[in-house]
Amino acid sequence: MPDTLRPVDSESPRLAQPLYAPIKRRSFFMYAGATAGATALVLAGCSKDPETPAPSINVSLGSGDASVLNYAYALEQLEAAFYAKVVTTGAATGLSPAELAVFASLAKHEAIHRDFLQAAINRDFAGMLLQTLTYKLDSITFTDRTQVLTAAKTFEDLGVAAYNGAGRLFKTRAYVGIAGQIVSVEARHAAYVNGLFAPGSFASANQIDATGFDKQLAPADVIKIVNTYLDATTVQLDVSTIGQ
Amino acid sequence: MNLFNIIEHLAEVDSDVLGRFDSRRAVFNSLGSAAKRAALATSPLFLGALFQKAYAGTTATPVDILNYALTLELLEADFYRQFIAAGLIPSGAADTAIRLIKTHEDAHVAYLTTAIQTAGGTPVAGNATTGVRFNASSLPATYVDQLKVAQLLEDTGVRAYKGRAAELTGTDLLTTALQIHSVEARHAAYIRTLRNQLPWPNATDDVATEAAYTSGIPSTSPNSSVVTLGGATYSIPQYDRTKPSPVESNINQGAVGIQPAVPVSTAFPNVYTPEDAATAFDEALQAAEVLDSSRAGGFLA
Secondary structure (H helix, E strand, C coil), X not given: XXXXXXXXXXXXXXXCCCCCCCCEHHHHXXXXXHHHHHHHHHHHHCCCCCCCCXXXXXXXXXXXHHHHHHHHHHHHHHHHHHHHHHHHHHHHHCCCHHHHHHHHHHHHHHHHHHHHHHHHHHHHCCCCCCXXXXXXXXXXXXXXXXXXXXXHHHHHHHHHHHHHHHHHHCCCHXXXXXXXXXXXXXXXXXXXXXXXXXXXXXXXXXXXXXXXXXXXXXXXXXXXXXXXXXXXXXXXXXXXXXXC | CCHHHHHHHHHHHCCCHHHHCCCHHXXXXXXXXXXXXXHCCCHHHXXXXXXXHHHCCCCCCHXXXXXXXXXXXXXXXXHHHHHHHCCCXXXXXXHHHHHHHHXXXXXXXXXXXXXXXXXXXXXXXXXXXXXXXXXXXXXXXXXXXXXXXXXXXXXXXXXXXXXHHHHHCCCHHHHHHHHHHHHHHHHHHHHHHHCCCCCCCCCCCCCCCCHHHCCCCCCCCCCCCEEXXXXXXXXCCCCCCCCCCCCCCCCEECCECCECCEECCCCCCCCCCHHHHHHCCCCCCCHHHHHXXXXXXXXXX
């Protein structure tokens, strides 16, 4: 389309005083935006409902493939932090030596996923890396084996559902492949932890449906849960533009 | 549609196209199996087959990918049917879990079959006596060895789904594939634990040298993009013998575009062992590798 909105019909009389104002398309949108912006500013000046508190500190994951990678990075940070604490708690968790040995590998895997995603985002999307997150895990008693296993199962099943639900947001095929390489390891983790609850169990009761499908969750549903492990006065993750 | 117009347009992008359609005999031969030649008598199939053969390895149709998945699910479902029927599984948790795994595979078969029909395609089919099924003479005689085959099939299935996930980028079908793929990974982990192995492929596996954990196809194996298995014929991406998939012990990850993969053990500020690096990521297998007789293809009747 032409850059200006001036009619190109050469037979149209040129008017000295424009009834139309030829304007570049780009400028048109600037003006339209400015009008909307000015309106917003005016409205913002109106008093808000005083009972609504200021929103928590929202941290956006960004948009495009970078945001989907940041989403995975946030989840891996959570899992890595959790398993690191299990490992440092050690035998006091009530886990057997054999179980602790496997949990040490779970911890390594999550740390590797976290470090890998950080490196990949820095390499491919410089400047768009999500900040390092400090997760609060004090709702979990790490010296209680049942609580440790329950938390592990929760995080692993959540991770599987998150990757399954986010996969289609990627635009780049290579990231789909990489995510696939990670999610099956998380599913193996999930099966293992489930098995510690009950022999023969590799999934929670509602995890696999009648069509034999594992869960998939939308980012908004996952991040709601992830945000409960973050200090709401300092950071809450925002997925509203993920994948866009 | 006007075939000649289409070929004219194709000639603009592929100077070889007229050579591909040179003579009916050349086309017949290049399409391989006797079943395919017989099917060519039917005109619509002839046209479809021409385009399949000439341009296989570019973009598969959803039906192609669903039929690939269905083939593997039929194989697994029939294996578990035979595994259970052999009557050697100890009663209790193992028996309950293996029966549950079979219900999942049956559900996958049912879902994929319906999905293909809905997409207007013809699903591959099989049952205990015909079509895509597990070769009964490949079922080992002992429970211990049967369990080993279960592990190989599940781990191969996980690699197989991964191998075609990228073709589904940006689609709802990808979500479907991922939801099945992670269930197969749970199956694999469970069977491994039953066998007192780690839940993931690793260097200490008692079966680490099996083809399921390596890659490539033998030089004697055909790498045709048109494959006939168990009576069903469909296309898979053309296999490049110079580009086998990574093996499970691979530690290099993250190739994206022109960016190369990096060794996960040493590329980051935190240093990891090669074994941790290798086990943190599962690897894909390409369709030709999965269906080769050295892997899943060898289990088909």
